[in-house]
Amino acid sequence: MNRFLRKSIFALALLLVGAGMAQARDQVKITGSSTVFPFSSYVAEELGATTKFPAPVVESTGSGGGHKLFGAGMGPNTPDIANSSRRMKDSEFENAAKNGVVDITEAKIGFDGIAVAQNKDNAPMSISLEELAMAVAANVPVDGKIVPNPYTKWNEINPNLPARKIVFYGPPTSSGTRDAFEEMVVEKVCGKIEGYEKGYKKIRQDSAYVPAGENDNLIVQKLSKDKDAFGIFGYSFLEENSDTIQAASINGVEPTPETVAAGKYPISRSLYFYIKNAHYDAIPGLKEYVELFMSEKMIGKDGLLKGIGLIPLPDDARAKIREDVLAKKKLTLEDLKKK
Template sequence: MFGFSLGFVKIIRPVTLGIAAVGLLASCSDSRTQIRIVGSSTVFPFTTAVAENFSRNNPEYLAPIVEATGTGGGIKLFCQGVGSRFPDVANASRRMKPSELEDCRKNGATDIVEVKVGIDGVVLVQGKKGVTLQLGLRDVYAALAAEPFGKKQTARTWKDVNPALPDVRIEVVGPPPTSGTRDAFNELYMAAGCDTDPAMKALKKSDEDRHKEVCNKIREDGAFVEAGENDNLIVQKLGANPTAIGVLGFSFLERNLDTIRDVPIDGVTATYETISDFSYPASRPLFIYVKAQHVKAIRGLREFLDEYTSERAWGPGGYLQRRGLVPAPDDVRAENRARAAALTPLTKGDLE
């Protein structure tokens, strides 16, 4: 494997791992001696922090391997099968889709445990030197849709979208389609902004496919720039271009307040309080997915799961909150801790 060390965690670049699989992992548990985790770049820093603490508290186990592959790419790798060639855990900044769970099952990964690890916000941010903006969900959709409300896209500046906004060119830097943050952006900003129009709500009832195309498809003329899976790269781009807006997870805003600020959405600023009570329009839960079939086979995986669901990690004042994660409510944490302890498998009905 090719990589570098960060603290106690070995982080590797997305390269192909040459580890041979010999049947099911349960029958060859010594063929891989490290936990392998893939998925969301948003969840990545939180899982890395858990892995560091797990290694510190359990020196008898090798440090987990953590890869930032994006939610979609990570779940695809995760669902390819059971055995030492396949990841044990997938980080996800949106919920697993029914079709993804079905892919897991087709490939033998029949017992997938879903753990909601906390709350995040999909925030719009800008460099501190930029013109101060306050946007509504409708403004964001109208600026970025390929066919806003089913009409030709003609807006070039924010003022074109809303006369109350400044005459600044529309340029939004965000994640690619493989990112869970992009999926969440489509749902929480694009679809929500689109449905502020009663005609679009009616379209959803009469022609769901057309509604999805009109409401979710983002323009491709340069107003929206894909910056890859690395959210830190978006922060850098905003520093170089004060007129641009970025799409990020709340934790990245928290870690870079010296250079960027949030763009209030419908008058609500992104804070721990507004995200935790979901008054911020773009709040979302974050997840990890674990193969129950790997828990007995991979040394330390049970202990890693216990560490992730401990109050010292994900509870109020825990070390994940200090990294920018917004703790889930007490009852949600209790429910998910119990699910992780019992290795309760996710069902298709849970996702519907």
């Protein structure tokens, strides 16, 4: 037993020394948005399967968490790429610059529609963006005054809508999908309705909006049981579950790849990833990963990522962005400030 003890202490010491020495990294590391995660990991797998490079490690931390890790500094202990379901924020860019991450390239990869969907047994529902905002916002105007959302049934908002209880299952506060939804629904109708000036974007916190966790499959399952409810989630889940759920039309437009790409469907957003250009030389496979991701085979009009729910950019925009990314165009604060 004494010998065993000595051996195990020796092994332990060896392990720690080994850990301290292993600094270089031969694997691309990616972190960020859970919406971009399926696309990013698909490309990662393809790189691993078709080249000599090991498949990159893709972590799903949410956009905000991803930018935080990405902007924490340079070197092998920080991620090479941050996935994001929204543009980088000014504050995130400044924070990254402060930590020495100055040479960043932005890659826009396509669109994601956010569907407002319900059980397929229900009659199809068509609502306007304003009506949707009135149903989900925390504060709404009633008779010229801003009050906490009083609506419990759809026909209270518009008598033409059914007398159905308002229930939403949607993403929690940590989610980029929720940020995007608040911006594209509530914030957008601010100023368009009398007495509803700018500055409102929060989603209601009462029982009409149930935060259902980051797992969109759970929301889809809830819809099969709760027929009053609407679920808020990414387009790919709608496509995959079209036998049990259907999307509501917003302003008369249903979410389809065509309507989203053409900008007709109002609740859609762009997806991005951000690259540390200085890591190109140090990390093997990074260049190949970025090239593969930006290739027509992946994000093209009939690319592989379309098959799993990414909505491709228009042809000319795609070509322009590909050129910029491959030329390692440096992102500036001015770029982020202009919309």
